[in-house]
Amino acid sequence: MSTAVVNNKRENKARRRFIKPTTIFIILMLLYPCLQFAIMWFGVNINSILLTFKDRYLEWLPIDSLFKNYVNVFEKMSIPATKQMYLNSLVYLVLNCFITLPVSLFFAYFIFKKIYMGGVFKVVYYLPSVLPTVILTLVYSSMFNTGGLLYPLFAKFGINTANFFVQGTGIEKWMVWIFCFWTGIGYDVMLLTAGMARIPNDLLESAKMDGVSPIKEFFHIIIPLTWPTITTLFIFGMMGVFGTYLQPMLLTGTIDSTKTIGLQIFNDSQGSALNNPATMGLVCTLIATPIVLGVRALLNHFFKEVNF
Amino acid sequence: MSISTSIKKFFRKKRDEARQVDYERKNNVLYKRHGGEKVLFVVMFIICFIFMVSYIFPFVWVAINSFKTASEYSKDFISIPKEWTLENFITAWKFSSSETNHKTISQMLGMSVILAFSGTLVTVFVSSCAAYVVAKYEFPGRNLIFGIVIFTMIIPIVGSLPSQIQLMKEVLHLNDTILGMIFLYSGGFGMNFMLLYSFFKNLSWTYIEAAKIDGASDFRIFFSISLPMARGPIVAISVITLIGLWNDYMTPKIFLPSRPTIAVGLDLMAKSSLDSKTILFAAITLTIIPIVIVFSIFSKTIMENTSVGGLKG
Numbered sequence A: 001m002s003t004a005v006v007n008n009k010r011e012n013k014a015r016r017r018f019i020k021p022t023t024i025f026i027i028l029m030l031l032y033p034c035l036q037f038a039i040m041w042f043g044v045n046i047n048s049i050l051l052t053f054k055d056r057y058l059e060w061l062p063i064d065s066l067f068k069n070y071v072n073v074f075e076k077m078s079i080p081a082t083k084q085m086y087l088n089s090l091v092y093l094v095l096n097c098f099i100t101l102p103v104s105l106f107f108a109y110f111i112f113k114k115i116y117m118g119g120v121f122k123v124v125y126y127l128p129s130v131l132p133t134v135i136l137t138l139v140y141s142s143m144f145n146t147g148g149l150l151y152p153l154f155a156k157f158g159i160n161t162a163n164f165f166v167q168g169t170g171i172e173k174w175m176v177w178i179f180c181f182w183t184g185i186g187y188d189v190m191l192l193t194a195g196m197a198r199i200p201n202d203l204l205e206s207a208k209m210d211g212v213s214p215i216k217e218f219f220h221i222i223i224p225l226t227w228p229t230i231t232t233l234f235i236f237g238m239m240g241v242f243g244t245y246l247q248p249m250l251l252t253g254t255i256d257s258t259k260t261i262g263l264q265i266f267n268d269s270q271g272s273a274l275n276n277p278a279t280m281g282l283v284c285t286l287i288a289t290p291i292v293l294g295v296r297a298l299l300n301h302f303f304k305e306v307n308f
Numbered sequence B: 001m002s003i004s005t006s007i008k009k010f011f012r013k014k015r016d017e018a019r020q021v022d023y024e025r026k027n028n029v030l031y032k033r034h035g036g037e038k039v040l041f042v043v044m045f046i047i048c049f050i051f052m053v054s055y056i057f058p059f060v061w062v063a064i065n066s067f068k069t070a071s072e073y074s075k076d077f078i079s080i081p082k083e084w085t086l087e088n089f090i091t092a093w094k095f096s097s098s099e100t101n102h103k104t105i106s107q108m109l110g111m112s113v114i115l116a117f118s119g120t121l122v123t124v125f126v127s128s129c130a131a132y133v134v135a136k137y138e139f140p141g142r143n144l145i146f147g148i149v150i151f152t153m154i155i156p157i158v159g160s161l162p163s164q165i166q167l168m169k170e171v172l173h174l175n176d177t178i179l180g181m182i183f184l185y186s187g188g189f190g191m192n193f194m195l196l197y198s199f200f201k202n203l204s205w206t207y208i209e210a211a212k213i214d215g216a217s218d219f220r221i222f223f224s225i226s227l228p229m230a231r232g233p234i235v236a237i238s239v240i241t242l243i244g245l246w247n248d249y250m251t252p253k254i255f256l257p258s259r260p261t262i263a264v265g266l267d268l269m270a271k272s273s274l275d276s277k278t279i280l281f282a283a284i285t286l287t288i289i290p291i292v293i294v295f296s297i298f299s300k301t302i303m304e305n306t307s308v309g310g311l312k313g
Helices: A003-017 A021-051 A068-076 A080-112 A118-130 A133-144 A151-155 A172-196 A201-209 A214-225 A227-238 A246-252 A261-269 A275-302 B003-027 B035-065 B070-075 B087-094 B105-136 B142-154 B161-171 B178-185 B191-202 B206-213 B218-229 B231-247 B250-255 B262-271 B277-305
Strands: none
Touching: A021 A275, A021 B105, A021 B142, A021 B161, A021 B218, A068 A275, A080 A118, A080 A172, A080 A214, A080 A227, A080 A261, A080 B035, A118 A172, A118 B003, A118 B035, A118 B277, A133 A151, A133 A172, A133 A246, A133 B035, A133 B262, A133 B277, A172 A227, A172 A246, A172 B035, A172 B277, A201 A214, A214 A227, A227 A275, A246 A261, A261 A275, A261 B161, A275 B161, B035 B277, B070 B277, B087 B105, B087 B277, B105 B142, B105 B178, B105 B191, B105 B218, B105 B231, B105 B262, B105 B277, B142 B191, B161 B178, B161 B250, B178 B250, B191 B231, B206 B218, B218 B231, B231 B262, B231 B277, B250 B262, B262 B277
């Protein structure tokens, strides 16, 4: 055996004994993020599942009534207030996906087509997205309450806007919906204009030369080419069913007519019986996941392989 | 460079941009409009303008009223103040009550600054570390990590809050601590990870190879070459995260109840018995000012880099 081979073997042995510096680097760089993720995602969600099999004192449920919490969630669905809560939440799907998104698409199109002051519109519309929801709700409700800017205007017609956020008038839910629409548009407009900006000018120029009308251009060129952004925003809007809780809470407080699933979970989480909100959350996740994934697949199917 | 020169430069740039857009609108075939199309654009302009006013006007109204005396506001809440006063700002600055946990606005702002800045610093750094290693190094489990990150982003988890509360209180014992808040904010595998991952993935490896040949260690390469090269996306992500954390309501409300941040504190303040609404308006104005300043400086950066999932507290 030559000396070179012996040396090589010795080196290999030495290498095996010590971990490579690059390996140490990888481990150190990933240690904290992986640990945090393991605790805050796996730990939290596994604990969430375990909570659904515990009672209100966080003791394990007896084996014969292990699914008691789940049964409770489904049984409560027949209570009118709970029914209304689910309906209230579903409204946000309609509002986000079929009102805010199309209106934003429309606005984004005109901004993209360089409407006068379009750049300013885009920035101003986006302003609510960078302000705390608390401030937005305070300013919005101040406008209608006594001493607000719109209060005397409506008072001329004999309407008391100070009652607009109180349960029983029937207007309170409209006030929350209008607020969500008002503050939600800017975010959608911004992402949609960014999506539209990627459309090559040549394509639009050739369409223009061929005499395509703005409406045709909008439906046959702009929408298919911004479809990935629209799909993402649609899915995001769907998640509003579970994610909307701050707006109704801060505007009207927790009242039956505006209560959502998210708000119920948020409120219950601050009590001691954590099993109830955890079970409700898990049931919603189990229902929402296939729907969201299905809708995503369906929407992606519409304008397949749009390349530009 | 003096501040006035930078401001002048900023406005000159804005003017040039506006001129360019104007030129395009007049001369580019794409934006030439005729007959009905012109009418449509005029109608849309009016609608867009009304919308814009609806966003600006309420805030201007709040700001103007914050300069009025309480008695003037009670008589007239529409016109411009006859007598401008800073009294409301002074009262708001000193205000504290049992509802606000005896914390003043300055303390709330201080808490917001601590949490937003340290949270941003930690999460952006942690995300950069994770994104860099996953994007640039071959190691067993790399695809698994990436797969899990994508999976967790796709699955819509509802209501993990109760479990989070229990874990923070009973297992980690980090409830109601600043450290606990930073821990909650310090996730490394969110949207920031995805943005930085795609940046590092497309980053040329040549500089790093050259540094490696010269004998630089992996840490040295990361801190001296890779991180500075990623300055652009890191600044963008930091600004977006900073605003997001500054505005966050839910996390401090639940996990830091004894020390409210400004977002939580304003809500508490609105619920406490204030002598006049003008004090609340002054507090709102005080809170908005730093955000508007940051937004006007970084509006382009923020808007170009915001993606679904980013921002919104």
